[in-house]
Amino acid sequence: MRWKREKLTAGAVVALLALSGCAGSDGAGGSRAEVPATATGSLEHLAADVKCTPDIQTDADEIRQGLCKNTYGEFVLATFATDRGQREWINDAKDYGGHYLVGRKWVAVGEDKVVEALRGTLGGAVEVGTDHSAHAGHGG
Numbered sequence: 001m002r003w004k005r006e007k008l009t010a011g012a013v014v015a016l017l018a019l020s021g022c023a024g025s026d027g028a029g030g031s032r033a034e035v036p037a038t039a040t041g042s043l044e045h046l047a048a049d050v051k052c053t054p055d056i057q058t059d060a061d062e063i064r065q066g067l068c069k070n071t072y073g074e075f076v077l078a079t080f081a082t083d084r085g086q087r088e089w090i091n092d093a094k095d096y097g098g099h100y101l102v103g104r105k106w107v108a109v110g111e112d113k114v115v116e117a118l119r120g121t122l123g124g125a126v127e128v129g130t131d132h133s134a135h136a137g138h139g140g
Contacts, residue, residue, distance in 0.1 A: 038103045038123035043079045046106055050121050052077075063089065068108075072117035075110030094129035102127055 039049055043064045047054045054066025054077055062085050065078040080086035086105055094100070099115040101108040103124040108115060115126055 035119060036121065036123045039106075039121070040104055043077060043106075046079070046103075046108075046122065047077055050108075050118055073111060073114040075108050075114050075118065077106070077108050079106045081105070090127065094127065097129040097131060100127040100129065101125070 039046055043054055043066055047068055050070055052068035052070040054068050056066045058065040062081050063078055068075050068077050090107060098109050099112045101115045101118050101124045108118050
């Protein structure tokens with residue numbers, strides 16, 4: 001069950017991002033003009049496109065995942081062997097909140113402003129995870 005272990009690792013990274021404030025604003029009012037064609041390539045190729053050197057956290061046949069930091073901020077960049085594996089990973093990870101820039105067999109995860117900035121270079125579609133902020137600090 002190596003795939004399950006890799007999904008747990010991915011979930012742990014996304015959970016850390018969510019806890020660090022990545023499940024923030026709703027992203028309303030963001031500009032959608034001038035989005036380039038969706039990028040393709042290896043983890044290193046995509047990272048080079050956005051000028052970061054990934055700190056590889058997972059290097060498996062099914063998923064490669066690294067932590068990145070550039071002038072936009074910090075984010076997780078992951079590539080997948082299959083479309084199905086990517087979709088399963090995203091569906092599981094979205095439970096932790098966060099913002100996701102999704103391309104063909106890759107995803108970038110970070111704060112809304114970081115994801116929007118990355119989209120200006122990588123293209124892709126933005127997806128938003130579950131917002132748990134309504135539950136925070138709600139006392140009775």
